[in-house]
C-alpha cells in the first residue's frame with residue numbers, strides 16, 4: 001500500500017471528498033526525526049491533516065499547518081502542497097506516554113494552544129487563520145478550524161491504526177464537503193458515519209481508498225485525481241547560504257572569526273549543509289557591499 005491522495009465527487013449528492021493515506025510517510029518521518037511513540041503518533045495525524053489541507057490548494061499553492069501548545073511536545077509543523085508533497089517537524093521528538101495512544105497524544109498537547117493554517121495560493125500573498133485548541137485532539141480541533149475559517153460545513157476524521165506491533169501501520173484522513181448547492185442531509189450523514197468510527201473501521205477491514213470514500217460519502221463516487229504522497233524537502237545549498245546571509249555582515253564575520261565554517265541542518269529533512277570559509281567570506285563581502293549601498 002503506497003501513500004496516495006485521492007480526490008473526487010459524488011455528483012448525485014453534490015459532495016466532494018478527499019482521502020489521504022500517509023502510513024509510509026509517517027513511518028519514514030518517525031525514523032528521520034527519531035520520534036518517540038507519542039510524538040510519532042501526533043506527527044502522523046498532522047501529516048494526514050496537512051495532506052488533506054494541501055489537496056484543497058490550487059496548483060502551485062502551499063499550505064502550512066501549525067500547532068503551538070503548552071504540553072510536552074511543544075508544537076508541530078507540516079508543510080504541504082496539492083501534489084502530495086509533505087514535510088514537517090515536531091518541536092520535541094522525544095515524547096512518549098505509554099498506554100492508550102489517543103490519550104497520550106492529548107497529554108502531549110497539554111492544556112492550551114492554537115492550531116493555525118497559513119495558505120500561500122502561489123502569488124506570494126499569505127492568508128492565516130487560527131483557532132484555539134479546545135478538544136486537544138487534532139481531528140476535532142481541525143474540524144473547528146474548518147467551521148470557523150472555511151465557512152463551509154465539513155465532515156472530517158483522521159485515523160492512526162496499529163497492526164501487528166506496528167503503531168503506525170495505517171494512517172489516513174478523510175474530508176467531505178458540499179459543493180455549492182450540495183445536499184446538506186448527505187453531508188450530515190457522512191458526518192454521522194465518521195462520528196460513529198467509519199474511518200478506522202474501514203481501515204481495519206483493509207478497505208481501498210475508494211471503498212473508504214464510498215463507506216462515508218455514499219455510492220457513486222467519481223475519482224478525479226489520484227496522486228502519490230511522499231515526504232519531500234526543497235532544501236538546497238543555496239537555501240543554506242541564504243540562511244547564513246540572514247545573520248547579516250557582522251554575524252557572518254563572527255562565524256568566520258570563530259568557527260570558520262557554518263553548518264546548517266534542515267529542520268525538515270535533517271540534511272546538513274556546510275558553508276565553507278571562502279563561501280562565508282564571499283557572503284560577507286556581498287552583505288557589506290549591500291550595506292554600503294543601502
Ligand SMILES: [Zn+2]
Pocket residue numbers: 233234235266267268269270271
Ligand atoms: Zn530539507
